Amino acid sequence: MAATLLGRYRGRSPGRKEGLESGPRRRFRRQAESVALALLLLALLSAGMLACTVPGSGAASPTPSTPTVAPEKNGFGSAANHVHSLLALAPHVLLLATHYGLFRSSDGGRHWQEVAGGRGQIMEDLMTYSLTASPLDPQRLYVLTYPNVSNARGTPGLYMSKDQGRTWHLMVSSASLTQTTIFLATAGNESPDEVYIYLSDRQEHGLLVSHDGGSHFREAGRLPFSVITGLLALPGEPGHLLVYSSAGMALSSDGGAHWQLIVGLNGGIFDATTAGPNQPIYASGDAGMYLSRDGGRTFTRSTGANSFFLLTSLVAAPSNAHILYGKTATNIYRSTDAGQSWTALPPIRGNLSELAVDPLDPYQLYLSLSYPTAVYLLSGQGSGAHWQSLTPGSTG
Secondary structure, eight states: OOOHHHHHHHHTSOOOOGGGSOHHHHHHHHHHHHHHHHHHHHHHHHHTOGGGGOTTSOOOOSSOOOOOOOOSEETTEETTOOEEEEEEETTTEEEEEETTEEEEESSTTSSOEEEESSTTSTTTTEEEEEEEEOSSOTTOEEEEEEESSTTOSSOOEEEEESSTTSSOEEEEEGGGTOSSOOOEEEEOSSOTTOEEEEOGGGGGGOEEEESSTTSSOEEOOOOSSSOOSEEEEOTTSTTOEEEEETTEEEEESSTTSSOEEOTTOOSOEEEEEESSTTOOEEEEETTEEEEESSTTSOOEEOOSTTTTOOOSEEEEETTEEEEEEEEOSSOEEEESSTTSSOEEOOOOOSEEEEEEEOSSOTTOEEEEEETTTEEEEEESSGGGOEEEEOOTTOOO
16 A cells, blocks of 8 residues: 555656656656655654555555544553554454554454563564565464664564464564665465565565565566555465556566556556455556456456545455445545445544454454554444444543
């Protein structure tokens, strides 16, 4: 998912296919993108906002909605805490990666435990982002980390869990791979030990793959874009990957070694999702919603009601491929007809952050808010739909 400020930088400057550009112009554009990205990251670092801009951590709202009146501190920490990733796994497991701590619930959000990032814990003083689960083994999780304070005690890098987030182990440090930071991580679709990461400073050569759980990485292949904002490993199709950016989208069928540009897309792509193996693939971007029914080889633009929404993030319900949820800066929507039409869900005050659908119930949607961190569950349908707080220490 494209992040707030980086999404603005990329999404408002539609790229051109590199094959259509001259060599000097292409080199100039690459240098300009690299410099702009570096300057932006430095500015965000100095402002303490880097984690909110890392793809894979979730798409923060371009324009925050009206803040919730909330206590200065709840079970997720102070009002300064904010969310980067949210996962919902069976049975009733939730994981919340935040700027200050990684939290887990094994009972659908009724109780929470900080499992990493806290004082004396693994990942101490590290923010967590780009939390990803293997489509082949829901017990296997990966998460990226970055210091949230100077002189952090923990080691920034890629961490892995084999027990659905109860315990974590450092697999590789960021410093061993890059002088900046790892931009995103996505679990692969060939084995639970396969994981992809993207290093933005390497541009077209920045997609790396590991086949041993993240201990060792090699370059997957040259990317079709100098910058990518997201990577989707298609479940049930080993080696089939989609990457997307402000320049469009491309498909690989050999683990990223070679790429085919997807034609017919107008502008950039913000996010892409699918419910599971052999299910439709959905994408949202500058021109609205797109749908693929052939494994990502081709996409058609939706022309249904409200399909023009600029949804910054999308999630598909694992138990019903026709049910989707999408988010704008201030509202959340549900589609029950594969993205042809959308209905606004009950409004909720706060800075909308991440969405996750219960694996077994397509009408149970989890929502996280930021500043302060909070989690809500949407239950019911139609006029009976309502938000229920799952925030520890909250009375709402």
